[in-house]
Amino acid sequence: MSSNPRRASLLLLFAGLLAGALAGGARAADHAVVLMYHHVDRDTPSSTSVTPETFERHLDYLEEQDFTVWPLVRVLRHLDRGESLPEKTVALTFDDAYESVYTEAFPRLRRRGWPFTVFVSTDYIDKGHGGYLGWDQLRELAAEEGVDLGNHTRSHPHLVRRRDGEDESAWRERVRGEIRGARERLAAEAGEPVPVFAYPYGEYDREVRAIVEGLDLYGVGQQSGPVGAGSDLRAAPRFPVATPYADLDDLGPKLRSRPLPVTVLAPEDRVLAPEAQRPELRLRLEEGPYRAGALACYASGQGRMERTWVDEAEGEVAVRPRESLRPGRTKYNCTAPSAEESGIFYWFSYLWIKPRPDGSWYQE
The missing domain is CATH 2.60.40.10 (Immunoglobulins)
Known part of the structure; x- marks a missing residue:
């Protein structure tokens, strides 16, 4: 393959990471794996759930295999600045702020002292929908060292969809309002959220991504893959984890994966x-x-x-x-x-x- 500036910059980055690792006596990396969970529950849909026992096995595996667990925002900031990460870095995230995050995941993660991020759709909390956390629980989580709350819009809509009769200007303002409104509610009830936005349903297009960038937020989707130095940090990949893909034979190779450098x-x-x-x-x-x-x-x-x-x-x-x-x-x-x-x-x-x-x- 012929050389070009992008390839040259990637090679320089790899060389710099290797040199830093050798000088520091520890191995460094330019990538991490972000896992996305929803429910940690036996009685919720298997397509969006893992059982508490399965979740415990995942945590055991991360510890036994010497993974380093970092907050998601720290991973993204390091990659954004071109800074190296520890080898085998993983970030744990939970979408939608379901009650089992508090009752099942939180105690297990707190015992290990591991950070995690919960993405909240604030209307669900304000309306007291069953199965979701309440503001008191979210405040308790936010007060815990290493636990971050992130933006998941107010009402969890399909952002790429335009409503009947809605012009482009009105659509953009509605999307901005969903994101800004969630940030305001989170800030008022539980403190300023981290500057990371999780796309509802993992759906985005160029225009939605541009709105997220214009609001100076990192973005994370639901497309699979590790996140690396060449990833789009306004739409970073995560590996969804649920019962059909929760076996360690499936999860293990994902945790060890590397970003495929493509344009x-x-x-x-x-x-x-x-x-x-x-x-x-x-x-x-x-x-x-x-x-x-x-x-x-x-x-x-x-x-x-x-x-x-x-x-x-x-x-x-x-x-x-x-x-x-x-x-x-x-x-x-x-x-x-x-x-x-x-x-x-x-x-x-x-x-x-x-x-x-x-x-x-x-x-x-």
Whole structure:
């Protein structure tokens, strides 16, 4: 592959991290893994839950495998500043502020002295919806060393969707109001939240991302993968953890994964037209210690995708699913094995959002 300024900067960063690690006598890294949980409960939907026993096994594994647990905002700030992280760094996050975060996750994490972040949709707390934390519990969490509260909008809407009759100006103001309103409620009730925004449902497009950036916030999605020096910190990846993907045989390789350095060449946005069938994702693979020729991509719910080298010398590749995408959210997950370490994979994920054939939006 030919060199370019982006690749050169990545190589310089790798070299600097290695030099710092050797000088300091400890290994450093330019990446971390962020895990996203919802419920820690036996009686909630398996698609968004892990049992308390499974969660305990995850924590045991992190400790036994010598992972370093950092607050999410600290991870993002270090990456933003080009500063190294400890090797095998992980951040723990919980979306929606469900009651089991307080009753099940918090005691287990407090015993270990580990930090975590809870993303709160404040209208659910204000309205006293069942199954969610109350303000007293959130204040108790926020007062604990290492526990951060983050912004998850006021009402947890699908931000990419425009309402009937809503022009672009009104839509932008509504999205800003969702984010600003949640920050104001959190600040008033439990103290200033950390400057990290979690996209409801993991959904965003270029314009939503630009609003988050304009509000000077980091952003985190629900597309899979580790976060690294080359990641978009306004839409950083996290690995969702729930019963279908909670086994350590599944979670372990994710915790050891590395960011796959890529540039997205096409498309320009991730929200599909209703008539879209098999959308193509075109990537340029940047240089790194992985086996580019062994790149494999998978569409959620379908399996392995078609892969075509557009310009192998430049690392340009196109991937396409074998079947039409259904309405809803679909991830393309691409991995390539390390060229240096057995069992280590480099990982990148891209999220598509597709309405129904008639243009209406799917229900959750």
